[in-house]
Amino acid sequence: MGGGTRPHGLGRLALLLLLFPIGDENPRxxxxxxxxxxxxxxAVFSLAFLAAPPDSPLRRAAEVLPGxxxxxxxxIAPFCAASGLDLALAGLFxxxxxxxxxxxxxxxxxxxxxxxxxWLGVGAHLLFAGADTAFRGPAYGVSGVVGAFVTFFPKHYVxxxxxxxxxx
Numbered sequence: 448m449g450g451g452t453r454p455h456g457l458g459r460l461a462l463l464l465l466l467f468p469i470g471d472e473n474p475r476x477x478x479x480x481x482x483x484x485x486x487x488x489x490a491v492f493s494l495a496f497l498a499a500p501p502d503s504p505l506r507r508a509a510e511v512l513p514g515x516x517x518x519x520x521x522x523i524a525p526f527c528a529a530s531g532l533d534l535a536l537a538g539l540f541x542x543x544x545x546x547x548x549x550x551x552x553x554x555x556x557x558x559x560x561x562x563x564x565x566w567l568g569v570g571a572h573l574l575f576a577g578a579d580t581a582f583r584g585p586a587y588g589v590s591g592v593v594g595a596f597v598t599f600f601p602k603h604y605v606x607x608x609x610x611x612x613x614x615x
Contacts, residue, residue, distance in 0.1 A: 465611045468543045472604040479546035481554045485561065486541055489585050493528035496583075510581040524583040525565040537585045543605065544596040551599050564591025 492509075499505045508520055509527040528534035549557040568587020576582070 466607045466609055468539065468605050469608050470606040471543055471547065472606070473547045473600055475546055475550040477550060479549045481557055482541060482545040482549050485545065486538055489526050489528065489537060489541070490534065492523065492526040493534045496527035497531065497534075509583050521566065521569065525562075525569065525585055525588055528584045533584050533586070537589050540589045540593060541585075545592045547600060547603075548592050548595045552595075560595065561588045561591065564588050564594075567591075 496505055496509050505523070505527075508523045510520065510524060528537055545557075545561075548560075552560060565585070565588035568590065569582055572580075572582045572587075
């Protein structure tokens with residue numbers, strides 16, 4: 448016989464899904480003004496960062512390195528995406544998930560929570576990352592938003608698209 452077993456009748460075919468959210472089925476009660484503002488701040492800071500020369504003060508202030516960095520870095524780095532793709536994905540996830548979290552928490556608590564999620568992530572990064580691994584971008588705050596969405600709305604639907612099905 449052959450040299451191996453088939454995992455649960457699937458044979459050699461496996462499907463890798465690259466899923467992206469494109470919408471949610473969760474109505475909100477009020478307009479998400481803080482979410483819109485947050486998207487605007489991330490877009491403006493990120494575009495300024497991406498357009499700045501490598502040796503500019505904005506580039507230096509937007510990177511938090513373990514053992515290096517100023518107080519200003521903690522305010523600038525979380526809003527400067529590292530690339531156009533980073534900006535697009537952060538914007539997508541904030542657009543889909545943040546409005547509902549803001550609606551549930553209220554504007555002041557949402558802002559405080561977003562900053563807390565961001566700074567907790569930066570703190571963990573500084574503790575556990577290598578000395579030459581810089582942090583910048585809204586990833587930690589966006590992760591907190593997605594975690595809050597899943598916690599607050601576990602039974603609500605999120606529409607997904609599979610952009611690149613890969614068959615192995």
